Amino acid sequence: MTLDAVLNKIDSDLDPSLERLSDFLRIPSISTDPAFKADCQRAADWLVADLTSLGVEAEVRPTPGHPMVIGHVGDGAPHLMFYGHYDVQPVDPLDLWDRDPFDPAIEETALGKVIRARGACDDKGQLMTFIEACRAWKAVHGSWPCRITFIFEGEEESGSPSLVPFLKEHTDELSQPDMALICDTGLFDRDTPAITTMLRGLLGEEITITGPNKDLHSGLFGGPAINPIRVLTRIIAALHDDTGRITVPGFYDGVDELPEAVRAQWDRLGFNPDAFLGDVGLSRPAGEADRTALEMLWSRPTCEVNGIDGGYTGDGFKTVLPAKASAKISFRLVGTQDPQAIRDSFRAMVRDMLPPDCSVTFKDHGCSPASVMSTDDPKFEAARLALSDEWPREAAFIGGGGSIPIAGYFKEILGLPSMLIGFGLDDDQIHSPNEKYDVRSFHKGARSWARVLDALTR
């Protein structure tokens, strides 16, 4: 049976496949920081070279930001489109890393081998699981399982500003596939694979409050001069009420209660909030009162301050009364919440709270609505069974707290349904220091994709 041959090839090819991943991880493709622009280009070039070596017609396509990688190969139904992103998160605070984030290493841990580096999981390791499955398939069969289109972007970690225009410009080419496969999500737990069918949206805002026209001495001006940090903290503190509910007017429009059937399915997953929070040093769910932790993660919206900055923040002390203060604020969105309406309402609320002599500027850091996938297409059940064959426990349809706006864009612009399968774990420390990817995730991930490709083309 040729599936077994493909799986065996993946097994025997594990060491070289980890070396390939390590090469890819050495490229510091941080998309949000302009200093790494050339590295993003290098990561795109690296992917094109690897795909080309497999016979894919691949090329780098320029965008106003970091380039896209597009590849076409194979024939036969279904026509699948595989998506991943080659850009990674920034690495600060660098002093909390145990090693150079761009010098990957295989480490032994209590739970097995891991590969440690920025991007090891998110998303370089994940996207390589699909490429390695294809490499093995090609080596065994001499051909491809079906027609496959590859799309890799380099701006996922910075709000994908070029993606929508690119999809719109290339609708003829990219709307031909039947379904998109996206590898940027996780297992439900170490032994339970998952297909994510519900994802929160994301809205990013940066606000800067300006008071005096320059930094002042807090002794010479403190008292009569307004302090923008005080104004900013007052505004941020007002964004939640005492029950943890978000106070932006109209914010909860489009947030529905969970259907009983879904609630029951989630209850059966046996999610353990104590263990989930305990892993990161916490003990009590801190979101809206009277919601379960899984609701807080998958079906309730949030408002978070992702960064705040003002005045003197170096060593020692400086009695400055700063001219300005700023914060990066994001909202996770669910159901049919309208990002643009929420942005407008948030901005109006901030403007209403401004005291005399203060001004505010807003910076739009992108937005995407929540996505909810329809699982009626039999490919979902076929993939779920294929995943269940590879892992110790049966695969589940789950929600996800993170945002993968790409699924929404594929639906809206290309008319494509998406299937989200990934092998990340909660302890992968993505977006944090010491990011890693289990070698087991990488290895069984590639095997999982071989099984899914087999199931979808049988």
Added chain:
Amino acid sequence: MTLDAVLNKIDSDLDPSLERLSDFLRIPSISTDPAFKADCQRAADWLVADLTSLGVEAEVRPTPGHPMVIGHVGDGAPHLMFYGHYDVQPVDPLDLWDRDPFDPAIEETALGKVIRARGACDDKGQLMTFIEACRAWKAVHGSWPCRITFIFEGEEESGSPSLVPFLKEHTDELSQPDMALICDTGLFDRDTPAITTMLRGLLGEEITITGPNKDLHSGLFGGPAINPIRVLTRIIAALHDDTGRITVPGFYDGVDELPEAVRAQWDRLGFNPDAFLGDVGLSRPAGEADRTALEMLWSRPTCEVNGIDGGYTGDGFKTVLPAKASAKISFRLVGTQDPQAIRDSFRAMVRDMLPPDCSVTFKDHGCSPASVMSTDDPKFEAARLALSDEWPREAAFIGGGGSIPIAGYFKEILGLPSMLIGFGLDDDQIHSPNEKYDVRSFHKGARSWARVLDALTR
């Protein structure tokens, strides 16, 4: 008349005296940043060399931090001790400077020549007015006006941690003078000299709130995981009520209403809050409701956030839920407010507001009570008349919003009264980018000290 000869010598020596100041300003003696430790030592050495050239027995005395400069010279009554500080504030944000902060230049402005550099006013330019007066006196008389002790410290901008131990260790040597002269304050306005007799105290605290044990992805953990920035902003927002009053329990103990006589004297100064605030782009006093701007500056306490930092603050956006967030907070103190009692009460209030799963650490950035000088000593009136002779308008006894804790230490530890005379202006941008000192302040400052020395030794 020899005073005229001294004044003439100061006039004719102006250009070389500015060159000496420029040499001193080229040394980046930022005390709060450990990277500039050697430069602080260089600044101390520079002062010793200059004093030695005038015949002063001067030396660098080590401390656990940056060194002290101590000098002794002359004989006869009164025995005066002159204090200044050779350290300067940090220079960030550097991009707001129009030139290298440590490459001083004389610039022509609409209001006359200025010397522009970090420390031009605070405090290198100010302390050099006294040294230049002494230099001219020595050149004309061949001797010193009276016995003078010099003390220059290098940690004034970072809370003077070594000063109190040093004064205690050298009480025999340093308690011998009759009075201290401190040059670190300002003119009341461009034409009105001032002796500052009332100074606010200062209390510095840094608080760090920790929640999760590492930075988290705000999608994967946002909702159930507590966000330390949210906790910090909630605490800071609670430090003032809606009338601008500070809410720390017991904070106003020791804050007295201004005596009617003092209020009347301040009213006569003709302080213009619109002009004062207008200069820095503001229009309305932002302190406690129902207080005048001069009260807010001189006789009312404050609570300011001097810096706040948490999460991702670089370019772009990062959907991080940070492990911690911190703020530098200072209180300006008046009357007999007890710094230690306020520190304890502030810390208790913060601890009371902490939600589950959060911890707080506090860092003590020093404290000093307010100082109120007694003007009964006839030297005060003699100095006031001497200053009035030099400037277009009569000199006044005023309050000061800033903190010069040294006057309190001299009183407490050495039993010395202090007289605070300085020539800074509100637009000198001390602690801000583009700090400057008017050449007129420097020149008439030196002349003022010659007149004061003459008046106190006549």
